[in-house]
Amino acid sequence: MSSDLVIVYHRQPYEEVELDGKIEFRENKSPNGIVPTLKSFFGKVDHGAWVAWKQAEDTANPGFDRVVEIEDDYGKYSVSRLPLTENQVKQFYHVTSKEAFWPILHGFKERYNYDPVDWPNFRQVNWSFAEAAASEAAEGALVWVHDYNLWLVPGYLRQMRPDVKIAFFHHTPFPPPDIFNVLPWRKEITESLLACDAVGFHIPRYAANFVQVARSLTDVDVTERVRVSEDLISEGTALTERTVPTRLSWKGRDVIVNTASVGVDTAYIAERAATDETANQVARIRKEMGDAQLILSVGRTDYTKGGVEQMQSFERVLEANPELHGKVRLMHVSVSANRNMTVYAEVQAAIEETAGRINGRFGRLDWQPISLISRPIPFAELVAYYRAADVAWITPLADGMNLVCKEYVSARTDGAGVLVLSEFAGAAVELGSAVIANPFSNRSMDEAILRGLRMGEDEQRARMAELKKAVEKYDVGAWGRSIDEVLGKVGGSPSPKPEA
Numbered sequence: 001m002s003s004d005l006v007i008v009y010h011r012q013p014y015e016e017v018e019l020d021g022k023i024e025f026r027e028n029k030s031p032n033g034i035v036p037t038l039k040s041f042f043g044k045v046d047h048g049a050w051v052a053w054k055q056a057e058d059t060a061n062p063g064f065d066r067v068v069e070i071e072d073d074y075g076k077y078s079v080s081r082l083p084l085t086e087n088q089v090k091q092f093y094h095v096t097s098k099e100a101f102w103p104i105l106h107g108f109k110e111r112y113n114y115d116p117v118d119w120p121n122f123r124q125v126n127w128s129f130a131e132a133a134a135s136e137a138a139e140g141a142l143v144w145v146h147d148y149n150l151w152l153v154p155g156y157l158r159q160m161r162p163d164v165k166i167a168f169f170h171h172t173p174f175p176p177p178d179i180f181n182v183l184p185w186r187k188e189i190t191e192s193l194l195a196c197d198a199v200g201f202h203i204p205r206y207a208a209n210f211v212q213v214a215r216s217l218t219d220v221d222v223t224e225r226v227r228v229s230e231d232l233i234s235e236g237t238a239l240t241e242r243t244v245p246t247r248l249s250w251k252g253r254d255v256i257v258n259t260a261s262v263g264v265d266t267a268y269i270a271e272r273a274a275t276d277e278t279a280n281q282v283a284r285i286r287k288e289m290g291d292a293q294l295i296l297s298v299g300r301t302d303y304t305k306g307g308v309e310q311m312q313s314f315e316r317v318l319e320a321n322p323e324l325h326g327k328v329r330l331m332h333v334s335v336s337a338n339r340n341m342t343v344y345a346e347v348q349a350a351i352e353e354t355a356g357r358i359n360g361r362f363g364r365l366d367w368q369p370i371s372l373i374s375r376p377i378p379f380a381e382l383v384a385y386y387r388a389a390d391v392a393w394i395t396p397l398a399d400g401m402n403l404v405c406k407e408y409v410s411a412r413t414d415g416a417g418v419l420v421l422s423e424f425a426g427a428a429v430e431l432g433s434a435v436i437a438n439p440f441s442n443r444s445m446d447e448a449i450l451r452g453l454r455m456g457e458d459e460q461r462a463r464m465a466e467l468k469k470a471v472e473k474y475d476v477g478a479w480g481r482s483i484d485e486v487l488g489k490v491g492g493s494p495s496p497k498p499e500a
């Protein structure tokens, strides 16, 4: 009961490395994640806590400690890892979260798998997270819960600790009632979210969908609605709402509904892009390319990312435009977060099969249309590819935000390059200056990539300048500040700690 701010997130803020049979904790160096931004909130309080999970079998290792006290540049905080059994991890994470919630959140009703869900197990795991947060939180502390696999935590926590303030952030899209309400646990989940003081989303459309869902299941009242910032509204598209509900009243309590899109560390990426090492790598890539244009596609191996649909578009474009043969290459970086899960193994197999077919159909001794990379590449190398690419082709079928497109823009300090972006990536709301494509339309996909390949330098530079402005405006720091503002409104920590 000692922390003013408790972050509950299934990911750990530290990587565990085994050295001589002993576990050591190392800072997670990934520059592109939001972990450093989350940790920076600990600097605003006297003591913070982070609650994550760890598979329990690891407790057999003598170096394993459930709670680790950390004092670093970010502040003083503890990290507790809930020990979950292998079956709990499978049920809570792989089955319920990934087979039932994930497809619904992204609008794939036909992929939703209800039968194997062990709901009591999901409740139990969420209860354990809530208990861990309750035991860390000081009187009146703020508990900040992340993502759908912890949906029931706010409701349980409200019962355990009525004194704490609770905020929740969704990293995924949030669907409208016709899709969300397919979940049999819809009311339980929604009532848990309404137990929060603030519920957050990347973009206004998801917030509006959540409010529609809440209204379809409960008698919640909308008590405040605001007009969405003009720069998030692109005329002629349906990318965002014009007005959005920002405050609800339910059972006598206020619930703030906020939107704040996660951004990237633009300065870090720009700095990385400007190094000699990057310049050398870019020169090497360009030399390998000869006079062919490079299309770059990066995304986790997931059906939501639309990898197969994109390759099919590439196939149609090659078929209809023989003059492009030998003159264009697609580099597809698709890394699986979890190879053991059947659904991801199937996507990987489909990607490999499609790429193989296209290469077999059009390839020549001196030209392979698609290069497939299925292992993670170091971030520095990824930046070099961002820099070398003529076009970044990012066309998920659904994506909460999508940071890859923002990283691409941040890396293009040379002001050139084209971004072709799906209108169903949350990022499209801010990045209306990209060539926007509808991944459900063959014509839209094919025209967009051709437009990207044929775009002249002046138009590229004009669009990239606009994209850069948006990516800098909505960078990771802005996300932090915007969340800070909401957390301030709910009256909990972190308010700046008094000077010593």
Ligand code: GDG
Binding pocket: 032, 033, 171, 172, 262, 298, 299, 300, 333, 335, 375, 376, 377, 378, 379, 380, 382, 399, 400, 401, 402, 403, 404, 405, 407
């Ligand atoms: C979820 C939501 C939301 C990819 N390949 C390599 C590599 N990556 C890095 C990218 C980027 C990250 O992975 C992917 O981030 P995204 O945001 O694009 O997508 P998700 O993983 O699905 O993230 C998403 C996000 O949460 C934040 O709220 O934007 O919508 O689905 O940073 O650079 N990094 C390296 N090698 C690779 O091969 N080093």
